[in-house]
Amino acid sequence: MAVESPVKVPVLDYEKEMKRWNHVYKILSEGDPKIEHSPRQLVWRKNKTTLWHYAAEEKKYSTPLFFVYSLLNKPYILDISPDTSVIKGLTKRGYDVYLLDWGEPGPEDADISFDTYILDYLEKGVKRALRHSGAEDISVVGYCLGGTIASIFASITDLPIKNLVVATVPIDYSVGIAPDKWLEGLQKGELSVDRFVDVYGTVPPEWVNVMFRSLAPVNVSPYVGLLTRAHDSRYVDKWRRMDKWLNDVTPFAGAAFKQMFGDLMKDNKLAKGELVIGGKHADLSNIDCSFLAISSANDSLIAEGQSLPVMDLISSEDKTYKLVEAGHVSLALSGMFAPIVDEWLCERSGKIGE
Amino acid sequence: MAKEKYDPYKGFRELTGLWEKQMNSMLLGWSDNNEFIKYSSRRMENYSRYLELVKKNQEAMANLMNIPTKSDVKNVAKLTIQAEEKIDALEEQIWNLQDTFTEVNKGNMEFFAELVEISKQLKSELDKNVKELREAKKVKADLQKLRKELSDASELKAEFQVLRQELAEVNNVKAELQELKQELGQDQNQSKQTEKAQEKKELELAGAGK
Numbered sequence: 423m424a425v426e427s428p429v430k431v432p433v434l435d436y437e438k439e440m441k442r443w444n445h446v447y448k449i450l451s452e453g454d455p456k457i458e459h460s461p462r463q464l465v466w467r468k469n470k471t472t473l474w475h476y477a478a479e480e481k482k483y484s485t486p487l488f489f490v491y492s493l494l495n496k497p498y499i500l501d502i503s504p505d506t507s508v509i510k511g512l513t514k515r516g517y518d519v520y521l522l523d524w525g526e527p528g529p530e531d532a533d534i535s536f537d538t539y540i541l542d543y544l545e546k547g548v549k550r551a552l553r554h555s556g557a558e559d560i561s562v563v564g565y566c567l568g569g570t571i572a573s574i575f576a577s578i579t580d581l582p583i584k585n586l587v588v589a590t591v592p593i594d595y596s597v598g599i600a601p602d603k604w605l606e607g608l609q610k611g612e613l614s615v616d617r618f619v620d621v622y623g624t625v626p627p628e629w630v631n632v633m634f635r636s637l638a639p640v641n642v643s644p645y646v647g648l649l650t651r652a653h654d655s656r657y658v659d660k661w662r663r664m665d666k667w668l669n670d671v672t673p674f675a676g677a678a679f680k681q682m683f684g685d686l687m688k689d690n691k692l693a694k695g696e697l698v699i700g701g702k703h704a705d706l707s708n709i710d711c712s713f714l715a716i717s718s719a720n721d722s723l724i725a726e727g728q729s730l731p732v733m734d735l736i737s738s739e740d741k742t743y744k745l746v747e748a749g750h751v752s753l754a755l756s757g758m759f760a761p762i763v764d765e766w767l768c769e770r771s772g773k774i775g776e
Numbered sequence: 777m778a779k780e781k782y783d784p785y786k787g788f789r790e791l792t793g794l795w796e797k798q799m800n801s802m803l804l805g806w807s808d809n810n811e812f813i814k815y816s817s818r819r820m821e822n823y824s825r826y827l828e829l830v831k832k833n834q835e836a837m838a839n840l841m842n843i844p845t846k847s848d849v850k851n852v853a854k855l856t857i858q859a860e861e862k863i864d865a866l867e868e869q870i871w872n873l874q875d876t877f878t879e880v881n882k883g884n885m886e887f888f889a890e891l892v893e894i895s896k897q898l899k900s901e902l903d904k905n906v907k908e909l910r911e912a913k914k915v916k917a918d919l920q921k922l923r924k925e926l927s928d929a930s931e932l933k934a935e936f937q938v939l940r941q942e943l944a945e946v947n948n949v950k951a952e953l954q955e956l957k958q959e960l961g962q963d964q965n966q967s968k969q970t971e972k973a974q975e976k977k978e979l980e981l982a983g984a985g986k
């Protein structure tokens with residue numbers, strides 16, 4: 423009779439190791455993965471901005487969704503893979519989805535400010551979407567800085583916005599994840615980006631990336647995470663898509679960049695109700711449509727304290743706040759965003775045949 | 777012995793995670809002071825000034841060599857954007873016109889529909905009137921017939937009147953005849969009585985003679 427040894431000797435899984443290192447080799451040797459979009463149709467194009475329409479697989483709701491993404495990254499994170507695509511998740515659930523892709527500003531776009539983005543691109547885009555869909559009203563969904571832009575837009579527009587959804591949205595810049603002295607220096611005017619931006623005109627993507635990296639200078643965990651789970655093909659595929667997106671930062675139009683640092687971060691004008699866009703007072707208390715704010719508990723870019731004050735600033739009677747167990751990007755990447763939005767919107771969207 | 781698969785990366789991942797967190801905390805902690813802010817600001821200013829100088833020199837050199845620079849391309853691109861904006865504005869104007877036309881057409885269609893409806897109503901009214909007229913004509917003919925019949929009846933009535941008169945006259949004649957008859961009867965009776973009386977008288981006379 424064999425006697426079981428009290429000491430458990432771990433055994434190396436060679437098959438798993440082979441898979442792992444094959445995948446690592448593949449990542450190192452191959453180029454970026456190709457991101458395939460859900461079926462979409464071009465509705466409108468102006469300068470670098472494009473308005474896409476993703477038709478519902480089986481249309482259930484007459485109120486379409488209009489996505490406004492951040493100016494700092496590319497919006498394909500919302501449609502990054504067929505399994506977890508936010509947009510596909512919503513078209514599958516019966517919504518017509520419109521996505522405003524800001525595009526990549528070039529040197530000629532240095533003068534584009536938030537005023538231009540909101541009034542000449544966003545408002546016109548929403549008008550086009552309304553005309554294209556033939557709908558009477560629309561639901562606007564803003565993600566990250568896109569949520570800030572969507573909130574400003576909703577506070578000044580006369581267009582029929584039925585519902586406003588904002589996710590991981592920075593509204594109050596008196597708090598943040600950056601060290602206190604950085605914020606203090608910015609607020610006191612000791613740290614100004616104006617001259618730097620003026621020299622470049624349009625801030626190059628490398629500098630935008632530096633801005634992100636400065637908040638977490640040491641960033642090895644994604645690579646260690648990849649090495650740990652490199653044997654899992656699905657994880658590797660997801661990781662590659664995510665990595666491509668993270669490094670695919672967009673340039674930032676100079677005037678808008680200065681406005682973001684000056685009006686929003688330094689003077690915190692939006693939270694104070696002092697922001698003026700195109701001569702109109704962007705007071706968040708003008709927002710009275712149904713409102714949903716989603717924050718991520720593990721967000722490493724936007725602190726919950728930056729989003730939460732919006733609930734008191736708006737005057738909507740129907741307002742909901744949700745804190746979900748996710749990160750800033752994983753909220754969109756994991757596929758959980760679509761069901762959360764659908765759960766809230768289905769009761770608040772016009773239904774076909776009603 | 778159950779073979780437990782060994783994962784050499786699990787511990788490594790946990791360790792690097794901790795190390796990364798600590799390193800980031802340390803670096804952000806080091807930079808969380810006014811000196812760092814002032815230093816960064818100064819560095820950024822110097823860098824910007826340096827870039828400005830480079831750009832200025834580039835522009836000057838390119839100008840001397842008659843070579844278009846990035847800012848020239850930028851200006852041309854801006855013109856294209858302006859043209860695009862104008863087209864966009866025109867497109868919106870066309871929308872407005874389209875909307876106006878649609879509204880006008882809708883109004884016209886409503887007006888025409890109303891006209892058609894009124895025409896239909898008029899036609900049905902006309903048909904009804906024609907029918908009524910036909911009926912009225914029929915009634916008129918009937919009336920004329922009645923009138924004729926009535927005049928005939930009047931004539932008949934007159935004839936009746938005449939007849940009645942004649943009848944009355946006949947009655948009168950009859951009454952006279954009755955009276956005459958009566959008178960005749962009386963006369964006859966009288967003559968009978970007279971005859972009887974005369975006969976009696978004659979008889980009496982004849983008896984007396986015997």
